[in-house]
Amino acid sequence: MSEARKTNGAAVPAQKTFDDVFDVVGSFGRYQILIVVFVIIPIILPSGFLAQTSVFFAAVPNYACAAPHNFSWKSGQRYSWYLEDNETAPVLWFQNHTKGQSCHTVRLNATDVELPITWNGTDENVWNNVSLPMKDRITEACSEYRYNRSIYQETIVSEWNLVCSRRYMMIWSYTIFVVGGVIGPLFWGYLADRIGRKKGFYLCAVFQSAATILTGFSPNYVTYMICRLLVGMTSSASYTIPFVLTLEIVGREKRAPLAVVLSFTYSCGCLLFIGMAYFIREWRMLAGVSSLIATVLYIAPFYFFPESPRWLLAKGRYTELEEFLKKVAKINRRPMTMHFASLLPQQVRGVDREDHTKKHSPLDLFRTPNMRIKTLTLMLINTCNKGVSLGLNYYAPLFAQGSPHFTAFLNTSVEFFPYLFAKTAFQRLGRRTSLFLGLFICSMACLGTNVVPSGYAAVVTALTLIAKLCITFTYLNGKLFEDETFPTVIRSEGHSTVSLTSAMLSCGVPWIVISLGDEVKTLPLLVFGSLTIVGSFSTFLLPETVHQRLPQTLEDGEEFGKNMTLKERFRLLPRPKPKPVLAVPEDEEELETLKSPVKESSNRL
Incomplete structure (x- = not known):
């Protein structure tokens, strides 16, 4: 007899993969909907908060030198000044405030300037008519600062004077959060694979909440940096663990739309935090x-x-897995008959039995050639997605022409547009072509900002919004691609390794955005455009995953996409969905079993 088991004289075909077993109890029904709506969505919202914290905690208000001796600055259209009367001679102080940020003052002896000075708020003849050569104009660095508090009442920049010669400390406050993202994913991914998704996630959540609360009580810059490092360690895992769990409790055809739902939720979390920051x-x-x-x-x-359930299967915890499947079947209104329930222990123990007894590490991703190529390619693509998305999140409010809150709102709002067509694109164009087009258009938009003539700030803004739209589309596609490429037994390590690499390389993003942006505003976008055009063409190294079964074992992962021809590698559209093939009974006993009438109602197993 074929792969079938006898129980009380009845032959029931064995389920060869966990997807087969899960399809029987309901791979997407009431249970999955309830879990996604009332569990996954609420716990993913806070991960969107973290994406915006650096922007508003370390926001830079307009600033200038504070006038000593309680003098008040008088402001013109381009310059501010005050006249200091001392015992020897009057001294006139100037500073340029056209850029909103001034680190120096220029001191002139008032005897060299035609007096009296008219303080009407617009008279700049005093500065323009000064005949002293520049070498005689003494420039002094600010000893104290005054901040414009019309937008921000207080940030770490204004509280600890992280401006001018201390500006690098502000950039490090962005960077340390990303550094935490380098350390955290591998640890939390390892923990989730060892003690389970639930325990791993809630340990991460407790760690994150405590560190975030302590951040608000930081007495100084050093304490703040330590707290931000700890929060950054949880930033990736607080999204990735629920994401992986969701895709592991649903069937193949629902993974793409649910990936969109979870990314939509993440963007909602970003908007919610921007709303909090506004008030x-x-x-x-x-x-x-x-x-x-x-x-x-x-x-x-x-x-x-x-x-x-896939973690329970991988760990050989069959009793808990059986209880889980029974609960899913009950809530999905597909209750098990006693006959099927009696076979369930044999079914779950027969699925991918041989590989789940082995121990795995991230090194297994690189031991075989095909898995190594796929892993390195996914690292590059995720670096594009994470680095450019992070960079545009920083770029928008830092170099905003108007309100930083409104600019951040626009930058986040465009993330919702890909959700309208992502599901259709992923299914019809396939994962690979969708990823290629998104990255390529993003690169063209970023590179295009560097050829826009000066004075067309609105065009630059529009191009950056197009780039953000595209990178959002590829970000959610990339996560789905990872989940469908890595085998179940090492999926969390795969996610963690890719996240670790992209986070490590993304540590330079704050320096690219802030340091290069201070020199030429569009220079960071040139870097992002160059990176994404390389990433777009690397997608052809990956196999198409749409309509494919998830690889369960390392052997499955190595064989998946191995030895692709050039035609298959550059195939733009995926192959049509294969039609289901009915199994042919191999003996009379199995044939009679299939022909026997089903006494239970049609919705029972």
Whole structure:
């Protein structure tokens, strides 16, 4: 007899993969919908908060030198000045405020200037008519600063004077958060694979909430940096673990639309935090309120957070897996008959049995040639996605022409447009072609900003919004591509390794955006455009995954996409969905079993 088992004289074909077993109890039904809506969506929202924290905690308000001796600056159209009367001779102080940020003052003896001076707010003849050569104009660095508090009441920049010669400390405050993203993913991914998705996630959530609360109480810059490092360690895992869990509790055909739903939720979290930042302009209060909301969202669904069935299978925890499948079948209104329930232990123990007894590490991703190529390619693509998305998040409010909150709102709002067509694109164009087109158009938009004539700021803004739209599209596609490429037994390590590499390379993003942007505003976009055009063509090294079964073992992962021909490698559209093939009974006993009438109702197994 073929792969079938006898129980009480009846032959039931064995399920060869976990997808087969899961299809029987319902791979997408009421259970999955309830879990996604009431568990996954609430706990993913706070991960969107983290994406915006650096932007508003370390926002740079307009600043200038503070006038000593309680003097007040008089402001013209381009310059501010004050006249200091001392015992020897009057001294006139100037500073240029056209850029909103001034680190120096210019001191002139008032005897060299025609007096009296008219302080009507517009008279600049004093500066323009000064006949002293520039070498006689003494420039002095600011000893104290005054900040424009019309937009931000307080940020770490204004509280600790992270401007001018200390500006690098502000950039490091961005960078340390990204450095945390280098350390965290491998640790949390390892933990989630060892103790389970649920325990791993909630340990991460507790760690994140405590560190975020402590951030708001930081007494100095050093303490703040330590707290931001700890929060950054959780930034990737707080999204990746629920993402992986969701794709592990649904069938193949629902993974693409659910990837869109989860990314949509992430963007909603970003907008929610921007809304909080708009109404709360003091960074300590903003940290406290956002961490409180995140904690509530984490705690509320704790009881209902499920363990991954694929993790239970990989660890050989068959009894728990059987209980999980029975619960899914019941909630999905596909209750099991006693006959099928009696066979369930044999079914789950027969799925991919041989590979799940082995121990795995991230090094397994590089041991065989095909898995190595796919892993390195996914690293490059995720670096494009993460680095450019992060860079555009920083770029928009830092170099905003108007309100930074409104610019951040626009930059995040364009993320919603890909959700309207992503599902259709992923299914019809396939994962690979969708990824190529998104990265290529993003590169053209970024590179195009460098040929826009000066004075057309609106065009530059429009191109950056197009780039953000495209990189959002490829970001959610890339996560799905990773999940469908890495085998189940090492999927979390695969996600963590890719996230680790991209986070490591993204540590330079704040320096690219802020340092290069201070020199030429569009220079960071030139770097992003060059990176994404390389990433776009690397997608042809990957196999198409649409309509394919997830690889379960390392052997499956190595064979998937191996020895592709050039025609297959550059095939733009995926192959049509294969039609289901009915199994042919191999003996009379199995044939009679299939022909026997089903006494239970049609919705029963």
